[in-house]
Amino acid sequence: MGVIEKIKAIEEEMARTQKNKATEHHLGLLKGKLARYRQQLLEEAANSNGSGGPGTGFEVAKSGDARVCLIGYPSVGKSSLLGQITETKSEIAHYSFTTLTSVPGVLKYQGAEIQIVDLPGIIYGASQGKGRGRQVVATARTADLILMVLDATKGAHQRESLEKELEAVGIRLNKERPNIYFKKKETGGIKVNFLSPPKANLTEEAIKLLLKDYRIHNAEVLVRDDKCTIDDFIDILNDKHCNYIKCLYAYNKIDSVSLEEVDRLARQPNTVVISCEQKLGLDDLVDEIWYQLNVSRVYTKKRGSKPDFSDPLVVRNDSTIQDLCHSIHRDFKDKFKYALVWGSSAKHSPQKCGLTHKIHDEDVLTLFTK
Numbered sequence: 423m424g425v426i427e428k429i430k431a432i433e434e435e436m437a438r439t440q441k442n443k444a445t446e447h448h449l450g451l452l453k454g455k456l457a458r459y460r461q462q463l464l465e466e467a468a469n470s471n472g473s474g475g476p477g478t479g480f481e482v483a484k485s486g487d488a489r490v491c492l493i494g495y496p497s498v499g500k501s502s503l504l505g506q507i508t509e510t511k512s513e514i515a516h517y518s519f520t521t522l523t524s525v526p527g528v529l530k531y532q533g534a535e536i537q538i539v540d541l542p543g544i545i546y547g548a549s550q551g552k553g554r555g556r557q558v559v560a561t562a563r564t565a566d567l568i569l570m571v572l573d574a575t576k577g578a579h580q581r582e583s584l585e586k587e588l589e590a591v592g593i594r595l596n597k598e599r600p601n602i603y604f605k606k607k608e609t610g611g612i613k614v615n616f617l618s619p620p621k622a623n624l625t626e627e628a629i630k631l632l633l634k635d636y637r638i639h640n641a642e643v644l645v646r647d648d649k650c651t652i653d654d655f656i657d658i659l660n661d662k663h664c665n666y667i668k669c670l671y672a673y674n675k676i677d678s679v680s681l682e683e684v685d686r687l688a689r690q691p692n693t694v695v696i697s698c699e700q701k702l703g704l705d706d707l708v709d710e711i712w713y714q715l716n717v718s719r720v721y722t723k724k725r726g727s728k729p730d731f732s733d734p735l736v737v738r739n740d741s742t743i744q745d746l747c748h749s750i751h752r753d754f755k756d757k758f759k760y761a762l763v764w765g766s767s768a769k770h771s772p773q774k775c776g777l778t779h780k781i782h783d784e785d786v787l788t789l790f791t792k
């Protein structure tokens with residue numbers, strides 16, 4: 423039996439199995455197997471150059487300060503959106519499947535450059551190993567933020583099925599990595615500990631059953647969060663293939679639905695409502711993209727001259743001067759002597775700071791080297 427058939431058989435068995443306390447462990451085992459086979463399928467795809475290596479006209483080099491991937495069904499308006507918020511104008515035809523290769527555009531936000539990649543609108547079937555869907559997934563994994571573009575005139579199924587597809591290939595949206603410590607050992611058997619008694623279905627028995635199925639006989643497990651589920655533990659077992667990515671939902675074409683519907687959609691979490699045609703909500707969307715990326719701009723200034731506000735360095739929020747040095751060059755921190763810092767992170771202006779100083783958005787720094 424091939425992997426695809428095995429996946430199908432497990433999915434069928436899961437659909438047949440009633441969900442209740444008695445079947446919980448059995449379902450957990452099936453889910454664990456399913457995750458393993460899906461991983462195998464994606465690995466096979468990657469090895470056969472299905473992940474979008476050179477020559478497929480798909481993979482895009484990561485450039486700019488952050489990457490946002492657009493995902494959505496054909497004709498929801500991804501190309502129109504890209505045309506509105508980035509500097510790359512992609513051709514829009516009034517029929518489906520115009521986006522056959524990904525078109526990277528650059529969104530300039532107060533000097534920072536955010537790469538926006540439009541993925542082909544064909545993600546469906548990716549988890550079953552079908553065609554281009556796999557390549558879409560491989561690129562989606564590299565995103566700092568996924569922007570799911572949805573058609574406000576269509577029902578909830580479009581969002582649900584995209585989420586299901588992403589879920590099936592190990593992309594977890596708006597979720598933190600489960601707080602479980604797991605380490606394989608050479609000897610000593612299986613040791614399972616809980617910081618506090620489990621409140622969900624992840625019990626010691628469930629963990630031991632899964633580990634046995636994964637042929638892991640020596641390991642240490644510490645569940646730090648009492649709300650962790652069997653699914654969370656399966657994710658930890660398949661950690662290399664799980665990506666935890668933020669997702670922003672953009673409902674387009676709000677010009678074509680009632681105000682009540684716009685209001686209902688806009689109240690959902692992590693959601694922005696827009697109309698590319700009427701140019702509604704686009705500024706809010708760009709602000710929200712920036713906010714969700716969770717990055718800060720830092721301006722550098724040479725001694726005696728004004729800072730260059732047109733060309734910021736972009737670092738994750740909560741970064742230190744050491745992180746900033748690392749983003750300039752791998753070895754830069756070895757040359758670093760001290761920095762003068764202006765801005766909200768400085769106690770007085772300028773403050774003389776070392777490598778451990780935490781920088782804030784829009785700080786200005788002069789770096790002194792040895």
Ligand SMILES: Nc1nc2c(ncn2[C@@H]2O[C@H](COP(=O)(O)OP(=O)(O)OP(=O)(O)O)[C@@H](O)[C@H]2O)c(=O)[nH]1
Nearest residue numbers: 496497498499500501502519520521543697698699
């Ligand atoms: N009413 C309305 N129509 C829109 C809006 N934005 C885009 N459209 C229309 O939706 C259709 C599809 O737009 P595209 O931008 O090509 O959509 P896409 O998601 O890139 O489609 P594919 O290239 O097939 O993946 C076009 O006919 C657009 O004119 C909008 O805000 N309101």
